[in-house]
Amino acid sequence: MENEYLRADGISKSFSSKTVLSNVSFTAKRGEFISLLGPSGCGKTTLLRIISGLETADSGKIFFNGSDYTNVPASKRNFGIVFQSYALFPNMTVTENITYGLKSREKNKKAKQNIADEMLNITGLYAEKDKYPFQLSGGQQQRVALARALALKPSILLLDEPLSALDAKVREKLRREIRSIHDRMNITTVMVTHDQEEAITVSDRIAVMNGGIIEQMGTPDELYFRPKTKFIAGFIGMMNFMEINGEKKGIRPEQIKISTSFSAEGENAVITDMEFRGAFIRLFLNMENRKTDTALVVDVSSFDTDMSRLKISSLVKVQIPESAINF
């Protein structure tokens, strides 16, 4: 049961003849951090809403802790949700927002206050507790939404693109915070995101979705090193596809070795374009003896003095490694 704390079983859903999910299944262990990753329109948010009970699947079942939750309404599931828009109530203070869901039968004001204080401390919002949402920054609003969801001590935390409305810097900081809150409260979490970097850095396991199905589910390094499909390979990190000795292979840009000396081993190539990316330089190469649809992408360290002398139309030698992935 611990291994199947949450289980989606053959979920299908379509909206007026457009199929959004077809026969999707996955499980989450207790305390696990799962991401549903995919491009927009892949059905990830719909799947999350079906798990939450806000949407009903056309077919398939949702199990929680061994019992069938398919027909349990959202209000009875005790799953906490954080939405992309946060959906904070603008007419309530931070504290009022956090305590909104606490049942009125919990007459004990003190108990309510205690829960609010606990959540304010966990999310680091204590100083803002009497402010209204519009007085807070995007990141702070996000944390209020998180605190509001956590206040009910949910069995599962569902996050719908929780960081996508934030600046890059804030996003990076908050995703570490979310992970650390998850670790401290040991709360099973399912997060929807379209950002592969976000998914890789915080998740225990990732379900990569495309066109209404889960293409592959696994740990971040499994997906990176052993992608099962071209889509996964291209979606998690960057991947070159080419034919080597009649076999279709995938090679990561950072696996390829470049040399500027003519005496070096390798195939001839010419640089058609290059992008400075900070820590590395991304080169786009045209191979002399190999026909490819797209340019070969190679990343080289920007601290390598040899490399920093490269220009567009420079000639280089390219060494393709043996350890490429087969497709």
Next chain:
Amino acid sequence: MKGTKASYLFIGLIFLYFIMFFFLPLSQIMKMALYDNSGVYIGLKNFAEYFSSPNMLSSFKNSFTVSGIVTLVTFLLAFFYAYSISRIRFRGKYIFRYISMLSLFTPTMLHGIALVYLFGRQGIVSNILVSWLNTKMGTAHVFPFDIYGAVGIVISEVIYTFPHAYLILSVSFAMSDYRLYEAAETLGAGRFRRFFTVTLPSVKYGVVSALTTIFILSFTDMGAPKIVGGQYNVMAVDIYKQVIGQQNFSMGATVAVLLLVPAFIAFFVDRAIQKKQDATFSSKSVPYTPDKNLFAEITAFTYCLLVALLILGVIGTSVVVSFLKFFPYDMTFSLKHYMFKYVAGDISSYFNSLKMSFGTAVLGTAASFAAAYAAEKIRASEILKRTPYMLSIMTLAVPGLVIGLAYIIFFNSPTISLPFIEVKNPLMFIYGTMLILILANIIHFIAVPVMTLTSTLKKQDREYDSVSASMGVHPVKTLFRVTLPLSINAVLDTFFYFFVNSMVTISAVIFLYGQDTKVATVAIVSMDDAGDTAAAAAMASLILFTNMAVKIIYDIVSHYIKKKTAAWQTIQR
């Protein structure tokens, strides 16, 4: 999406409401037009009779003539007024906007009465001014036209329809995107080219909407023609005469059906246009900021001043005369006409109007909120939840007179005949009560509030309800703690709209008032009929004062709410 039992019950109740108070009464009027007065089915004979009667036919033509002229005149006046205020810089715009709104606060009879005082047989202009000029200059001119008739109706209706047209057009002007003007300017387009290539296309939907609105309002109004129409008959007054004067319900219903046809056509034209407008407007539009141009500023200011003075002059005349002892013989100040002694109406009708308007405002706000809530918040299939919205928008096509007549026919009949069955009318008891007046007013005015409230609810985050549901919070709690507080301004608007419109309306209520529920507008008509014109002016002015006072209260309350909610309301919510 699946809904709960409660949500189906809620939508079911709204359906029932529209069936009972809109569709069934309206269907009875259609039926009535096909029967004679003794209840025998005669097919289209009523219509044949209508079009073969020279009197009726002339009313038919008159209605179109008058409304056509009113549409053209009001449109031109309002277009340049709205253009001036939104596109040209000058001071005092707030006052001009306020004055243009004044006639929303008056019953149309007030304009008619004012015109009689100005241009009637003993009018200020037609008699006093002309004879003063004659003695001054030794001439013997006679005032060139008779105000009773087409001219009087046209002027009254222009003043009545002006604020409606102005509002629609100023919204259109406000919506157009300044970035387009900047783009046109950088591409070298001059002032006139910009007007024809950017301004006009961006307001074209507003123009059509204004034209249809003006036409329908003047086409279906009976207040002004009743007072100042004289021998010049129009369809709206014909209905009144047929029903009240001759008790000829089937001919009344026939005219009502004929009145409905153009109203429906205009309604569908307007709807089709509205859909297009929604599609073109982008939320990223940048508001227009006028640039300096002294010539345009002086022209615009003068123009607005003239129009405002015209409106003020007409409305002011009725107000001033109502405070004079005996116009035109004894021009001393007096409150005598406000005592309503020895005239064909009394002050109780004013209190009835207050009660009716308050009741309409309370129940109407609740009903329109319910319809908007169903459309935006209830979890049910898309068609099911859009229907209450569509039903309330449809009421826009039905003139007040037709609603009034439909109600008198429907609620006065002991049985309701549906296709194949006949049932006892459970609502006959409301006939002749205050309640029937309130219900008629709600149906008459519900469209605009439902549109306002729906767009307010649409702006709120859809996930508020999802969040609440996921936390196990009851939807009713969310309604009172979140949805209502966030819609408070629109709710207040709605309340105000129902109140003010109920105070000035005559069309629906003239058929429906009972012994103890005669309202102020009805009293105005009967006082004017009896020749107590000054008292009629006093009653009309009293309505104006009340609405102005309510407007002040409304402003205070909304200011207070703004202050109260400033803590959480962002600058542009």
